[in-house]
Each structure stands twice: as structure tokens, then as C-alpha cells.
Amino acid sequence: MGDKEPKRIPNYVKFAFGGASGMMATVFVQPLDLIKNRLQLSGQASQSAEPKTSMQVVRSIIKNEGIRTIYTGLSAGLLRQATYTTTRLGIYTWLFESFSKEGVPPNFLTKAALGMLSGMCGAFIGTPAEVALIRMTADGRLPLAERRNYKNVFNALLRIYREEGLLTLWRGAVPTMGRAMVVNGAQLASYSQAKQSLVNTGYFQEGILLHFMASMISGLVTTAASMPVDIAKTRIQNMKNIDGKPEFKGPLDVLGKIVKNEGVFALWKGFFPYYFRLGPHTVITFIFLEQMNGAYNKYILKQEGVGAL
Template sequence: MDFLMSGLAACGACLFTNPLEVVKTRMQLQGELQAPGTYQRHYRNVFHAFITIGRVDGLAALQKGLAPALLYQFLMNGIRLGTYGLAEAGGYLHTAEGTLSPVRSAAAGALAGVMGAYLGSPIYMVKTHLQAQAASEIAVGHQYKHQIFPPQSWKVALAAAMVSGIAVVLAMTPFDVVSTRLYNQPTDAQGKGLMYRGLLDALLQTARTEGIFGMYKGLGASYFRLGPHTILSLFFWDQLRMLYYTYTK
């Protein structure tokens, strides 16, 4: 039941924060491997991106990829919060004296986060493809025209796991940028012609061609999304747990 309540809580938060995820995805793909000033900036900042997407693609486009986003949140956070909740209920986070152990708590949280991100990775890739789809005049990155699970979906699970284990936005953003690009890079049926060979190669290429600021594309959207999503997830989780324990006792 902890897994179910955790997943539902994350889905509730996702309904409100998915538009910011759409904005973040497009800003991170904008000007991919192009030097600053050599490409047209369709999205100048978070607020301009909202207006541009709503005006050109329509307001419904701000909720693109919602179905896989909800499924991803249900799996990832259901596993993450549910596993952590089980560890807490089982007393594994406390010392022999009964006090909460920061080391055990951090280790349990990191392990739960990595598990959730890894298992949800294929769905995250589909979400990224759908959120990147746009009208030609504001399109960025590779434009996939499908809604299936790509064959290389598990190859970038490590990047997603690394992102989920970094708590600070400034530290997370470079990995988030390259993770989005790894998920959205085109490939043929033989797996050849990839733009990036892996996480480290994506980091190096981005830094070399776009500079340090290229590593922080979509930072504003990430910042504005992280707070509300975390607060709403915990709020819904707490309310669901209260309802469950109220009606089962």
C-alpha cells in the first residue's frame, strides 16, 4: 500500500508541474551542440517559453507527454517513497539507541531513488520524445514522430539514476541537460550514428561547444518545478496516508 500511495501522490504533483517539464525539456534541447549566438533562440526564458509554446503549439501542448509522465512518476516515486517508507517502518533507519541515523537515511534514500529512476527509464524516454515534439517554427532537438518504447531505452538508465541521486539543482542541472539529450538523440535500427557515446561524452561535447552556460540550460524551469513538485508530492503522500490509516483502523 505504501507503494500505491507514494505513486498516486507523485502523479497528483505531476499534473501541476508537467508544463514546467515540457518547458525544461525544450530549453535543454535548444541549440544542442551549437555555439552560443549561432542559432535562433525560440525560448529565451521560462516565461517566454510558456507563452511561445501556448501561442504556437496551443495550450494543450503544455501538457505533452502527460500520460508517460504520470506513469513514470507512479513507478519512480512509488518505488522511491514506498521503499524508503518500508525501510522507515522496519526500523532500518534508526540506530540501536533508537535515534534516526543520517547516514542510513541518506543511503536508503539514494538507493531507493536509483532503483526508481532505473526502472522508470524507458518511460522517461518516451516522455522526452513526446515533450520535444513541436511545430516546425519552434522545434528543437530531434523530432520523433512515434509513441513507442525505443530499443535503446535502457542504455541511458545510468544517466537517469545519476540525476535522481543529486539533490541540489545547481549540481543536478548539467546531468539533467545531458540526460535529456541522451534520451532524445536519434539512432538507426543498428544503433549506429548516435550523437553521443555516453554520459561523459555528452558532458564533454556540451561543455566544449556551448560553454559553461550550455550546461545549465533549463535551470529556471528545473528550479521552479522542483520545489512545487516535491512539496505537492509529500503533501499528497501525507494526506493519502492519513486517509488510509484513518479508515483501516
Template sequence: MVADHGSKTEISFAGRFASSAIAACFAELCTIPLDTAKVRLQLQKKAAMGDVVAIPKYRGLLGTVATIAREEGLTALWKGIIPGLHRQCLFGGLRIGLYEPVKSFYVGDNFVGDIPLSKKILAGLTTGALAITVANPTDLVKVRLQAEGKLPPGVPRRYSGAMNAYYTILRQEGLGALWTGLGPNIARNAIINAAELASYDQVKQTILKIPGFTDNIFTHLLAGLGAGFFAVCIGSPVDVVKSRMMGDSSYKSTLDCFIKTLKNDGPFAFYKGFVPNFGRLGSWNVIMFLTLEQVKKLFTRQVPS
């Protein structure tokens, strides 16, 4: 994923894609309950009953997880896991797998030394935007399945599963609907991808210059935590807008969603679910990067000096 720091090894794009997809899917499987809690918190709006503001149904990370588990069962926390895995195979494989080749393209084949942070950020923005353009339908279905809570007796669910959701959206709303929210999704994923990959790259590079530190699991753990923190701080506002647009078709555009959220719920709404978002992205990045660094070894081959 990041620079090999002088090791004489080589990995093909197919190997990068496969190892990235495997690592991303494993991280998704482990952390999707936190993502489901995050989506519910982000989609929750202020509810007024006369002159009294109703108490929010979901309160905090653990409270939201407990409420979902109590009302809908533990399996509800893994709602959207199938499209989530679809998404990570495509999105994770492409954005992470393309990062090194695109970064090398921006600096040129003959570049020697530490790659500037600006080039790492540019590479992350590029691969994030390209990957989510391909994977947007999987993200849409994932959010819609996660957004659906406990329904009143006799009320059928909108979708019976992931494949039914793809088909129903295509039949009822048209092909273009599968790319609903593409604008904020490109913004969110390009920004978060750059924050994750560039910060992981930079933090790891910095740590390895400190005497006593080596390219080991502890270094990967620290760099992964740093990547998750930067990603949440930078990406939360666009993440909230993306979730609301995908979960509620009443918004006319990205700007309309932004203005209505700001007007109705206030500026802090853009950081709704910050703690579960960091819990999700922080743990996701740690698991993903730790897994990636190990799985990459299976696809890496030695080359002559």
C-alpha cells in the same frame, strides 16, 4: 514517508506504494508544463549563422511556456503526460514507497532515536537507483514526446502518442533502446531522490523540534520547498546530460555527452533551465509531499502501543 514521531500508527508497503504513486501522479499532472519548458531549454543548443550567433528560440521559463503555447497550442505543454504518469506510478511509487523500509534496513530494527542524515541519504540513493532502473522506458518516451517542437508543414511527427512511441522505439531501435540514458538517469534520479527525500526528512525533523511547530501543512510546505531546492542544486548537471542523451541519439555515451556539452555550450549549460527546473521541482515537491501526507492517512491504521 518520514518518521511518525511517536504516533502509534502503521502503514503497509502496498499502502506506501499506493499513496506515493497517487501523490506523485497528482504533482506530475500539475507541473508538467514547467517540465516541458525545462526539457526544451536543456535541449536547446547554440546555433551559429555564419559569424553571428542566432538568438535562442526559448528564453526563460515564462518565455518558453509562452512560445510553446503560441506556436503549438496550450495542450503541447502537457506533451508526455501519459508516459509521465506511467513513470510516476512506477518510479514515484517505488522510490518513495521503499524509502522508509530501506532506511529502517540500514539502521536496523532495534535502532532508537533520530536516524543519521547519512543513512537517509543512502536510503534515498538506493531507492532512486532501483526505481528508475524499472521506470527508464517511461522516462525515455516522456522526454522524446516533450522534445518534439513545432514541425514544418507536411513533416509527420515521430510518434503519434505514448503507446506508439514505446512500440516504434522497440521495433526500430530494439529492446535495449528503451533503457537509453540509463547511466545518467540512475545518477540523476539516485542523487535527486536522495536530495529530495533525505532533505525533506531532515528539514521536517528539524522544524518539528522548534517550539510552536507541529506536523501540519505549513511544516510540510517548508520541508517540500527545501527538498526541491536541494534537489535542483545537486541534480541539474546530470539532469541536463540525461535530457540531451534521451532527446538526441547522436551521443555515444554519458561521457561523450558531457564533453560535447561542455565544449560546445560551456559549463553554464549544465545549469540551463535552472529557474524552470526549480519552479518545476520546487512546486512538484510541495504538491507531492502535501498530497502524500494527506493520502497516507487513508492507508494508515492504528496499532496497540
């Protein structure tokens, strides 16, 4: 008799594990998300006296808003992971298995394409939580009279819907989906490729060290590739109407104004908090995901040595 096909984790379990791993990672890195968002919004004319470095942002937050503020927007961050990461990792792991032939993983370009497709789908589903997250983390930088003061993510979503209309929940969906395509094409493909390459050296095998090293490589590649799109997304989702007109016309308008008024390197403003947020988030997400998949394979499917990606 030939070898039996290895049992596969059900798709609904993949989706659940993807979302859970992202939510657990967010608990660790939410303060870095707040710092990154504040830095990306700095430099605008209305807030010209803002802190310009990560340490200045941290000191300003602790001094003016209290240390507990560093977890502002956590509820939105968790909902974002529950929607965005559940969808993108669930779709990616399903597609990854579908495109693997006889145990041989797809090539790098196919991995990148699968990552871009899964990221685009996840971003559309997660955009309302993303809008709430950007606004909640940015609120403390505004004068008291201009703050939105959302109580939690559900209060934010309800108020945005009531005060600004349903479509505002998907404001910035196009750059959000564009960013997700860049992030996932780079992150998921580079993670899978880095993991495969590290195993091929003969020095690594399935385990936390392999997942950690592959995640750090993936995080660096993803940060460099996605920051310009991310800063455009952040500013669009936080913008207000001025004299009845939106502050920006679209992603290209944002990028053009940033380059003109702040310089081309402002497109990578907040690089280090972005990487130190994305890097650890990538590491923790994939480690949790790999461990949950490994446990399911071992204890439910009764097979070992099978990785997630």
C-alpha cells in the same frame, strides 16, 4: 504491560501511495517539465534559433503549437510516476522504517544512502517512461518532417521497441539512475532532515505547513545538486543517430560538449523552470503522501500523529 509497537502501513500500500502522490503532483507541474526539457535541449547546433528563456519557450509554444500543447507528454509523465515514484518512495519509506530504532529516525547520512538506493531502483524501472516523456515533450521543437508524432506513451513505447529495439527503451539508463541517486539522496534525505529540524525548533508540528516548508527546502537543495546530471540524461534520451552513429558517446561526452560549446553555466540551463517544476512537485508529492499516510493511520490503523517520513 509495556507500550505496544505502533502499527505500520503495509508495504504494498506504501508503494501505492507513493505512486499516486507523484501522479497527482505531475498533473499540476507537467507544463514546467515541458519547458525544462525544451530549454535543456536548446543550444544544440541543429536548433540554434530556438527560444533561450522560459518565457520565450512559453510564447513559442502558444504561438506555434497551441496552448493545449503545454500538456504534451502528460501520459508519459503519469506512467513515469506510476513506475519511478511508486518504486522509489515505496522502497524509501520501507527502508526508513527498517532503519529507525525505537522510534528514532536514522541519521542524515543513512537517509541519504537510503534515498540513493531507492532512487536508483526506481530510475531503472522508470527509464522507458522517461525516454518517452523526453521525446514527447521535445517533439514540437523539431521541423515537421523530423517529428516522431507519438500519440501517447503506449504508442511511443511500442514504436520505440519496433523501430529502434528493446534496449532503446533503457537508453540513458545509467545517467538516469545517476540523476535519481543524486535527486533522491538530496531530496528524500533533505526533506526528512528539514522536517525533523523544523519540528525541533518548537514552531512546527505535523501538518501541511510543516510538509510545505520542508518540501521547499528539499526542492532547492535537490535542484542545485542534480541539474548537470539531468541535462546529460535529457540530451542522451532525445538524441538521434547521425550517419549511423549515436550523437553522444555517454554522459561525460555530453557534459564535455556542453561546457565546450555553450559554457559551464549551461549545465544549469533551465534552473528556474527546473526548480519551479521540482519544488512544487516535491511539495505536492509529499503533501499528498503525508495526507494519505495520515488518513490510513487514522481511519484504518486507528492511530494519529504519525508522519510518513
